[in-house]
Amino acid sequence: MEPRRDVSRIGWCMARPKELRDPTVLLCERCGYDLTGTPRESACGECGIAVKESLPERRMGTPFQKKPGVMSFVYTMWLVARRPRAVWDDVRIESNRSLVFGVVCMTIAGLVIWAGLGFTSIGKDLRSAYFAFALLFVIFTSLVIMTTIEFLGLQLIGRKNGWRVTSRISQTVCGHACVGWIVAGVLVAIGWQLGARLPAAPLTNQVPNWMNPILTSLQFTLPAAGFFIGMMVFETLAYMGVRRLRWGNG
Ligand SMILES: [Zn+2]
Numbered sequence: 001m002e003p004r005r006d007v008s009r010i011g012w013c014m015a016r017p018k019e020l021r022d023p024t025v026l027l028c029e030r031c032g033y034d035l036t037g038t039p040r041e042s043a044c045g046e047c048g049i050a051v052k053e054s055l056p057e058r059r060m061g062t063p064f065q066k067k068p069g070v071m072s073f074v075y076t077m078w079l080v081a082r083r084p085r086a087v088w089d090d091v092r093i094e095s096n097r098s099l100v101f102g103v104v105c106m107t108i109a110g111l112v113i114w115a116g117l118g119f120t121s122i123g124k125d126l127r128s129a130y131f132a133f134a135l136l137f138v139i140f141t142s143l144v145i146m147t148t149i150e151f152l153g154l155q156l157i158g159r160k161n162g163w164r165v166t167s168r169i170s171q172t173v174c175g176h177a178c179v180g181w182i183v184a185g186v187l188v189a190i191g192w193q194l195g196a197r198l199p200a201a202p203l204t205n206q207v208p209n210w211m212n213p214i215l216t217s218l219q220f221t222l223p224a225a226g227f228f229i230g231m232m233v234f235e236t237l238a239y240m241g242v243r244r245l246r247w248g249n250g
Pocket of ligand 1 (some may be wrong): 028029030031032033044045046047048049
């Protein structure tokens, strides 16, 4: 048996030696211990969990990763929202299908935000084809930029903590966390609709004068608050994912 490289003393807050960031080295997914040479039937020498718990073939993949389609998309979305821990245990570390999943989530979020805004009195101009396209483009591009920042950020957090967050792991995590953008989209749409139903300027005689600025600002703060909550869902999912996959074996 090849001698084990003991990585447990390297510490949690400094970068690992290059070979331990090699994505082909089998690491214990719980503690990051190098399992090279450890028999598959035995346990991690550091934390004691079974080696087979860290084998990449143990990860079955999300329904969308197994068979991309409408139904598997909906089912995966539901799983990410309801049982994120189980998803991060089971997700396969790969980039293509996770990317497609994320892009579809962002497109749906964009459509929901557009519909929520377009079908209010404030946004009726946005129903024209030109504005609808422009608005969708702006929303979609903003979500892509924020997701890309997260994709780079998770790898940076990984390097700072001495984890092995490869670009593929980060893409897997960010792609699935994009379910948070759908939550943001739905809450923004609800915010627009609620905001549009508040008594507006022409109805000033119905409310005391001092309430007008509050009601007008609520028309914008409600959707903004909705977006913020959705963004926190995205961030939380991404953080849970990177914690679980910080030594993931692809
Ligand atoms: Zn271990």
